[in-house]
Amino acid sequence: MLKPAAFARFLTAAVAMSPMPVLAQSGDAAPAPVLTLELNALQPSEKGCRLTFVVNNGLGGELAQAAFEIALFNAEGVVDRLMVLDFKELPVGKTKVSRFDLAGADCGKISRVLINHATECTGGGIEPAACTRQLKTDTKTSVTFGL
Numbered sequence: 001m002l003k004p005a006a007f008a009r010f011l012t013a014a015v016a017m018s019p020m021p022v023l024a025q026s027g028d029a030a031p032a033p034v035l036t037l038e039l040n041a042l043q044p045s046e047k048g049c050r051l052t053f054v055v056n057n058g059l060g061g062e063l064a065q066a067a068f069e070i071a072l073f074n075a076e077g078v079v080d081r082l083m084v085l086d087f088k089e090l091p092v093g094k095t096k097v098s099r100f101d102l103a104g105a106d107c108g109k110i111s112r113v114l115i116n117h118a119t120e121c122t123g124g125g126i127e128p129a130a131c132t133r134q135l136k137t138d139t140k141t142s143v144t145f146g147l
Contacts, residue, residue: 033059035066035090035131037115038138039145040097042107049105051113055087056095059123059130063090066131067120072105073112081105084119112144 041052057063067086074080087098121131132147139145 031058032134033130034134034136035059035063036136036138037068038140039113039143040140042110042141042143044107045101047101047103049102049107049110051085051100051102053085053087053098053100054095055090055098057090057092059126059134060092061123061125062092063121063123063126063131065120065122066090066118068131069116069119071112071114071116072102072110073114075109075111077111080110082116086120090123110143114145115147 035058036054036056038054039051040054041050043050043052055066057066065086065088067084069082069084071082072080081102083102085098085100087096090096115132115135115137118128118131118135121128135147137146
């Protein structure tokens with residue numbers, strides 16, 4: 001008969017050597033489809049303020065057109081303007097950089113960029129609501145960015 005301390009060591013070793021459940025080992029689960037949109041930079045331009053975005057279409061199908069209505073908030077948190085940014089076509093799995101010059105905008109006074117909704121989200125096998133529902137946002141700036 002095993003003494004309690006020896007039994008505990010045996011049990012610990014048995015658990016450590018046992019195979020992991022199949023689900024934990026497989027790693028075959030496909031990642032959820034996602035459209036990532038990063039506000040990468042705000043820079044003064046000749047026209048006003050240039051917004052640079054990095055976008056990656058991981059939705060599983062080509063986007064013929066993707067456009068978003070955004071709201072710019074000023075330093076006081078008040079909506080300064082609404083506009084539509086058209087990212088045009090977004091090939092599946094490709095990272096794309098898009099720049100938009102906002103005439104008359106002062107980069108230093110923008111505190112937040114809010115995505116209201118997708119005004120266009122069309123492509124083969126892509127549900128029109130996917131550009132909003134499966135959107136993941138990020139920012140490399142000090143400006144708040146997202147839905």
